[in-house]
Amino acid sequence: MKLNQNYFNVNDSYLFSDIAKKVAAYQAANPQKKVLRLGIGDVTLPLAPAVVAALHSAADEMGRRESFRGYGPEQGYPFLKEAVRGYYDERGIRLDGGEIFISDGAKSDLGNILDIFGQDNVVLIPDPVYPVYVDTNVMAGRKVTYMNATEENGFLPMPDYSVDADIIYLCSPNNPTGAAYSLQQLKEWVDYANAKGAVILYDAAYECFVSEDGLARSIFAVEGAKACAIEFCSFSKMAGFTGTRCGWTVVPEQLAGGKANRMWLRRQTTKFNGVPYIVQRAAEAVFTPDGRRQIAGNINYYMNNARIIARALEELGIWFAGGKNSPYIWLKCPGGMGSWQFFDYLLENAQVVGTPGAGFGRNGEGFFRLTAFGSEEVTREAADRIKRLLLK
Amino acid sequence: MKLNQNYFNVNDSYLFSDIAKKVAAYQAANPQKKVLRLGIGDVTLPLAPAVVAALHSAADEMGRRESFRGYGPEQGYPFLKEAVRGYYDERGIRLDGGEIFISDGAKSDLGNILDIFGQDNVVLIPDPVYPVYVDTNVMAGRKVTYMNATEENGFLPMPDYSVDADIIYLCSPNNPTGAAYSLQQLKEWVDYANAKGAVILYDAAYECFVSEDGLARSIFAVEGAKACAIEFCSFSKMAGFTGTRCGWTVVPEQLAGGKANRMWLRRQTTKFNGVPYIVQRAAEAVFTPDGRRQIAGNINYYMNNARIIARALEELGIWFAGGKNSPYIWLKCPGGMGSWQFFDYLLENAQVVGTPGAGFGRNGEGFFRLTAFGSEEVTREAADRIKRLLLK
Numbered sequence: 001m002k003l004n005q006n007y008f009n010v011n012d013s014y015l016f017s018d019i020a021k022k023v024a025a026y027q028a029a030n031p032q033k034k035v036l037r038l039g040i041g042d043v044t045l046p047l048a049p050a051v052v053a054a055l056h057s058a059a060d061e062m063g064r065r066e067s068f069r070g071y072g073p074e075q076g077y078p079f080l081k082e083a084v085r086g087y088y089d090e091r092g093i094r095l096d097g098g099e100i101f102i103s104d105g106a107k108s109d110l111g112n113i114l115d116i117f118g119q120d121n122v123v124l125i126p127d128p129v130y131p132v133y134v135d136t137n138v139m140a141g142r143k144v145t146y147m148n149a150t151e152e153n154g155f156l157p158m159p160d161y162s163v164d165a166d167i168i169y170l171c172s173p174n175n176p177t178g179a180a181y182s183l184q185q186l187k188e189w190v191d192y193a194n195a196k197g198a199v200i201l202y203d204a205a206y207e208c209f210v211s212e213d214g215l216a217r218s219i220f221a222v223e224g225a226k227a228c229a230i231e232f233c234s235f236s237k238m239a240g241f242t243g244t245r246c247g248w249t250v251v252p253e254q255l256a257g258g259k260a261n262r263m264w265l266r267r268q269t270t271k272f273n274g275v276p277y278i279v280q281r282a283a284e285a286v287f288t289p290d291g292r293r294q295i296a297g298n299i300n301y302y303m304n305n306a307r308i309i310a311r312a313l314e315e316l317g318i319w320f321a322g323g324k325n326s327p328y329i330w331l332k333c334p335g336g337m338g339s340w341q342f343f344d345y346l347l348e349n350a351q352v353v354g355t356p357g358a359g360f361g362r363n364g365e366g367f368f369r370l371t372a373f374g375s376e377e378v379t380r381e382a383a384d385r386i387k388r389l390l391l392k
Numbered sequence: 393m394k395l396n397q398n399y400f401n402v403n404d405s406y407l408f409s410d411i412a413k414k415v416a417a418y419q420a421a422n423p424q425k426k427v428l429r430l431g432i433g434d435v436t437l438p439l440a441p442a443v444v445a446a447l448h449s450a451a452d453e454m455g456r457r458e459s460f461r462g463y464g465p466e467q468g469y470p471f472l473k474e475a476v477r478g479y480y481d482e483r484g485i486r487l488d489g490g491e492i493f494i495s496d497g498a499k500s501d502l503g504n505i506l507d508i509f510g511q512d513n514v515v516l517i518p519d520p521v522y523p524v525y526v527d528t529n530v531m532a533g534r535k536v537t538y539m540n541a542t543e544e545n546g547f548l549p550m551p552d553y554s555v556d557a558d559i560i561y562l563c564s565p566n567n568p569t570g571a572a573y574s575l576q577q578l579k580e581w582v583d584y585a586n587a588k589g590a591v592i593l594y595d596a597a598y599e600c601f602v603s604e605d606g607l608a609r610s611i612f613a614v615e616g617a618k619a620c621a622i623e624f625c626s627f628s629k630m631a632g633f634t635g636t637r638c639g640w641t642v643v644p645e646q647l648a649g650g651k652a653n654r655m656w657l658r659r660q661t662t663k664f665n666g667v668p669y670i671v672q673r674a675a676e677a678v679f680t681p682d683g684r685r686q687i688a689g690n691i692n693y694y695m696n697n698a699r700i701i702a703r704a705l706e707e708l709g710i711w712f713a714g715g716k717n718s719p720y721i722w723l724k725c726p727g728g729m730g731s732w733q734f735f736d737y738l739l740e741n742a743q744v745v746g747t748p749g750a751g752f753g754r755n756g757e758g759f760f761r762l763t764a765f766g767s768e769e770v771t772r773e774a775a776d777r778i779k780r781l782l783l784k
């Protein structure tokens with residue numbers, strides 16, 4: 001057998017294990033200190049009652065012969081696709097049921113979508129970035145070109161017509177920076193992609209946190225996007241499904257003259273067997289009136305945490321992106337400190353843990369990520385400690 | 393963007409849609425006739441009570457903040473990997489927890505495993521065959537070589553040292569033929585693979601139906617297999633998880649000097665986010681004493697159906713494979729009929745639906761698949777009708 005040699009070019013990431021080691025060492029040396037974690041990228045609130053009720057009801061269905069379900073459609077049950085279609089419809093975006101594919105999450109689909117593209121595509125990826133965009137392309141032996149996300153452009157790089165690209169990754173609201181594109185900015189990207197014949201892989205996993213007008217929640221709110229974009233979305237952050245696993249991908253009929261849609265359908269029917277029936281029923285419940293109200297409560301809880309952190313940074317006069325339309329706050333390390341230097345400084349002097357921006361790419365150096373997924377209590381205390389430390 | 397041109401070389405399969413159309417047309421023309429379906433490749437008995445109870449309990453855990461689970465390990469929770477390890481241990485096969493990867497099913501893993509292999513591997517696939525082995529390789533642009541499974545070799549092809557291969561697919565008990573390799577036969581394959589430096593992708597999705605001594609339930613019961621094989625297994629047929637989605641893959645440490653195991657781990661951590669927590673708890677319950685007893689009841693139910701069909705064919709003197717250690721019965725069409733000819737004959741004269749063997753490959757022509765997944769009542773009536781028709 002011959003192994004895929006491209007795998008040996010993938011960089012190992014030790015970001016989160018390095019953080020864990022440093023925190024463990026600090027805690028061992030200082031057992032009396034209470035360490036507060038604002039580095040967490042995972043939800044912490046439980047599944048909404050409407051979702052849990054749907055799980056129970058679907059589990060009972062599966063336990064009775066007359067309502068048992070075996071293999072379902074690989075691309076998802078019509079009841080859930082219809083609910084997702086309604087979610088877009090509310091915002092004036094019309095999709096056809098055949099354009100929506102239910103999946104076990106955005107991470108799987110963002111990786112697997114590359115199957116339908118040839119190897120000789122030039123890939124354009126922002127830096128800093130969610131690492132799997134890069135890793136999945138390196139695994140396939142593709143050439144990756146980076147575009148700079150910096151303080152100057154508000155961590156929202158815009159198209160450069162002198163650069164050619166075939167596959168473009170955009171994530172908005174962004175992980176890790178929390179920055180969110182406006183509809184006008186996205187229009188520039190759509191125009192660029194259509195001019196270059198490129199596809200935009202649009203990661204909308206954090207769209208539910210957008211609250212300000214004029215910002216994009218779906219790329220399909222932009223004219224021309226159906227000719228050049230695939231959108232990935234997820235119940236993970238919206239409804240706390242990180243451990244329950246459900247998402248969806250929209251592959252428009254217009255993209256590549258219908259070929260992309262049919263190829264993705266073929267990929268999924270050949271290498272995937274659909275999301276568990278019980279999980280699809282749980283996801284459907286997210287869109288019921290009770291479900292919507294309950295998840296809105298959770299999103300507000302996290303966004304209140306984000307405001308607590310943002311307010312502290314504003315009081316300190318520290319530059320940051322995110323925090324308003326995103327659970328992530330991306331701050332410039334004070335006093336010109338490097339990312340890891342600030343990590344150590346914050347851990348040792350305020351016992352607060354965040355994520356060094358350098359871990360997300362070259363342009364992340366000198367920046368630092370805090371997240372809003374902790375408890376309100378911990379978030380308040382951490383914000384107070386940061387203020388006390390940096391006001392000195 | 394450049395599309396993956398290999399996708400245009402994948403053959404469209406209309407097997408099951410063609411069958412559905414023929415049955416619908418027959419039923420429309422003969423509304424008074426009761427059509428019996430023995431073509432079904434999906435389980436029909438509900439989830440076992442122990443599994444349903446585990447789903448309920450895990451759903452409640454997910455609804456409480458103190459027991460909520462977010463992202464889990466991509467390769468599966470230790471509690472489930474430990475349960476799978478115990479399942480092998482019972483049969484004297486020692487695995488390390490790091491060799492077991494929990495997945496959303498054998499179909500996903502059988503497709504995705506190709507990621508870790510280069511494009512220039514020669515792939516050896518039996519004919520007739522589960523179509524995804526071929527399709528996933530064609531999508532990746534690999535050359536496929538076929539080996540003949542025929543009446544002469546009992547639909548169990550053996551290695552031919554004059555043929556070189558890098559990746560070898562074996563499925564035992566086989567879908568669609570129901571034929572199962574003995575341990576001695578598998579030893580010949582393991583020796584061949586080790587001699588050629590090839591990897592065997594061993595699909596054991598039907599291992600739970602093996603009842604006779606001397607037949608393989610895992611390739612790792614064969615000496616030398618850990619140096620050359622990856623095994624795919626599933627809760628789908630074992631415990632009725634076709635709509636609940638859970639399986640596992642064993643990538644031994646010894647394979648390619650540990651590289652294959654680490655590459656698969658990297659693939660899964662990059663392009664997969666694990667199986668839902670609630671589903672992993674449900675799968676764990678399969679291995680409890682209650683779970684084991686309950687699923688044994690279901691397996692016996694299906695195998696009793698298989699015996700009913702097998703007995704009818706024996707009485708008719710029709711050659712068949714399977715039926716003893718598999719829910720599939722693969723019979724030679726009587727009177728030299730072709731697969732589709734026999735399909736029509738059976739539908740029109742006995743109102744029994746099966747699957748034409750020709751749909752699974754060239755060597756399937758002249759053969760026909762019946763399955764044991766229907767109800768006992770339907771199976772008995774279908775067997776009686778077949779006997780009455782063919783004894784004439």
